[in-house]
Amino acid sequence: MKYFAVFFFILVSQLIFAQGKEEASIIKGVIKDDNSGVLLSGINVINVNTVKGVITDNKGEFSMMAFANDTLHISLLGYKSIKVKVTNDWIKNKTTTIQMTEKAYALEEVVVRPYILTGYLEIDAKLIPTRENYRYSISGLHEGYEAGEYSPNAFGRVLGSIFNPADMLYNFFGKKPKELRRLKEMKKDDTVKNLLASKFDRETISALLGVTKSEIAEILERCNYSEAFVKSANDLQIMDAISACYEEYKILKR
Known part of the structure; x- marks a missing residue:
């Protein structure tokens, strides 16, 4: 029995x-x-x-x-x-x-203003703006931190992120570990990767990670990526940047 x-x-x-x-x-x-x-x-x-x-x-x-x-x-x-x-x-x-449903686009007028060059290299070099962005590399971390013209205070933010990482990033990474773990899965699927490489609107990343577009920009800002990078990078580059920052966050948290 x-x-x-x-x-x-x-x-x-x-x-x-x-x-x-x-x-x-x-x-x-x-x-x-x-x-x-x-x-x-x-x-x-x-x-x-x-x-x-x-x-x-x-x-x-x-x-x-x-x-x-x-x-x-x-x-x-x-x-x-x-x-x-x-x-x-x-x-x-x-x-x-x-x-x-097809989108309805309203085209705006675009004004093109070319640089007026003199033909003298020394003078023209000063007329055309240059962008000097570079990244600090810190031992023990996978990625560096952007600096230069578009992120002049980067070094100070880097030190802040090292000495006080939890306060800065916990609200994003600490509360969404499940969503952020999807970042690794995104890299395994070619269809997802190819789509993200062709997009710049942050829409797909927003849907996959469960965050808003403004939160994506804030995450990258707190991870010390420059405004120039945030505006110009495609969605695949943005995904890699968030992924790298998440991995650094886990290291610093330990």
Whole structure:
């Protein structure tokens, strides 16, 4: 009787575990323009939860592995990015149709003012502005810190970050370790990497890390990256910068 009770307990536990264990399913979708109905190819579809991405084919179709309640971030240049939740009905029906709205752009007037050069090298060299940005390298850390014209107080901030790292970065890194661990996963997926390398709007990073665009700028500022870098870097470079700063934060915290 004793052995039967133990066997029964193990059997019930396995059944409960099997019921609670969720399996990923293959979901499919078709993406169209909501106005014209045209099938949209080259759409980037990223699963925010698994940090895996795919691109729609010439028929506007895609397929990927997903769990119920996963969030898909869908984007294409010229269209409004959207987030779509994976539902049980979608998994059951295998496929769904998604519509995207084209952005309306208002072009602003651009005034081009060329430099008026004299032809004398010594004079012209002073007329054309130069950007002298460089980075301090600190022993024990993976990355340096930017300085120069666009970050004149960098060295002082570096010392501050060493002597008081927790107060400066805890609000970002200490409260979002799960989201920030996704940074490593992003580098493993070529679709995600290629998308980030082509974007400068911080939108995809914001969706993947669960932070706002303004918080991304503040993170980089507190990590001593210059304003010039923050404005000019593509999203892949921004991701690498945040990743490097996160690793330094963990070292300094110890």
